[in-house]
Amino acid sequence: MTQSTHVPLPAGYVMRTWAEEDVEAVSQLDALVFGPDSWSHEIFRHEYRASTEQNPHSFYQVITYGGVVIGFAGLLYGPPFADVTTIGVHPDHTAQKLGAALLVWLMDTAQELGAMDILLEVRADNTRAQRLYTDNGFEHIHTRPKYYPGGIDAWVMRKRLRQRGPSSAVALTDKE
Numbered sequence: 001m002t003q004s005t006h007v008p009l010p011a012g013y014v015m016r017t018w019a020e021e022d023v024e025a026v027s028q029l030d031a032l033v034f035g036p037d038s039w040s041h042e043i044f045r046h047e048y049r050a051s052t053e054q055n056p057h058s059f060y061q062v063i064t065y066g067g068v069v070i071g072f073a074g075l076l077y078g079p080p081f082a083d084v085t086t087i088g089v090h091p092d093h094t095a096q097k098l099g100a101a102l103l104v105w106l107m108d109t110a111q112e113l114g115a116m117d118i119l120l121e122v123r124a125d126n127t128r129a130q131r132l133y134t135d136n137g138f139e140h141i142h143t144r145p146k147y148y149p150g151g152i153d154a155w156v157m158r159k160r161l162r163q164r165g166p167s168s169a170v171a172l173t174d175k176e
């Protein structure tokens with residue numbers, strides 16, 4: 001099984017699995033980076049409970065700087081697919097490959113879980129996020145018209161992690 005190339009974090013940044021005490025900070029950061037598209041605090045509490053179950057299907061990591069949460073990402077595994085539930089970096093910390101480090105963790109986790117594909121939704125006008133995804137092998141496969149408040153379309157993007165084969169699924173290498 002091939003792992004994506006690990007993205008080293010700049011000095012002072014730490015990436016780790018979120019803890020209960022991070023839920024409030026993640027919820028506030030989510031409101032900052034997503035504005036009207038942000039989730040309620042209760043949704044994050046639900047996600048935290050789901051991520052700490054016996055056999056979890058939800059997985060979350062945070063990035064901290066000086067102990068403060070400045071980035072987060074989540075994955076939901078519903079075999080055979082994995083869905084990116086969210087990914088965000090504080091505006092004061094963008095353009096340092098922190099989003100890339102979170103995306104690589106999402107892709108590697110989906111691969112380790114055995115997912116065939118990893119999928120996500122992105123606003124049609126979010127060109128920065130789309131570039132991050134296409135840089136990592138995601139393709140725009142479908143459009144949901146007027147999905148977001150204000151009538152913005154949603155792009156569904158997918159990265160294949162395993163080849164469909166007659167007998168068994170074969171992990172795809174980055175070269176394919």
Ligand SMILES: CC(C)(COP(=O)(O)OP(=O)(O)OC[C@H]1O[C@@H](n2cnc3c(N)ncnc32)[C@H](O)[C@@H]1OP(=O)(O)O)[C@@H](O)C(=O)NCCC(=O)NCCS
Nearest residue numbers: 007033087088089094095096097098099100121122129135
């Ligand atoms: C979208 C978002 C997460 C991107 O985060 P970011 O930390 O600014 O992005 P990054 O700096 O990691 O990504 C771009 C850079 O990483 C590089 N990169 C991308 N994939 C890489 C990889 N696998 N390995 C190494 N570098 C990589 C790109 O080349 C680019 O480098 P450059 O700036 O030198 O051209 C952030 O802008 C954000 O939180 N936006 C608001 C919320 C949002 O829109 N989330 C997405 C919803 S779908």
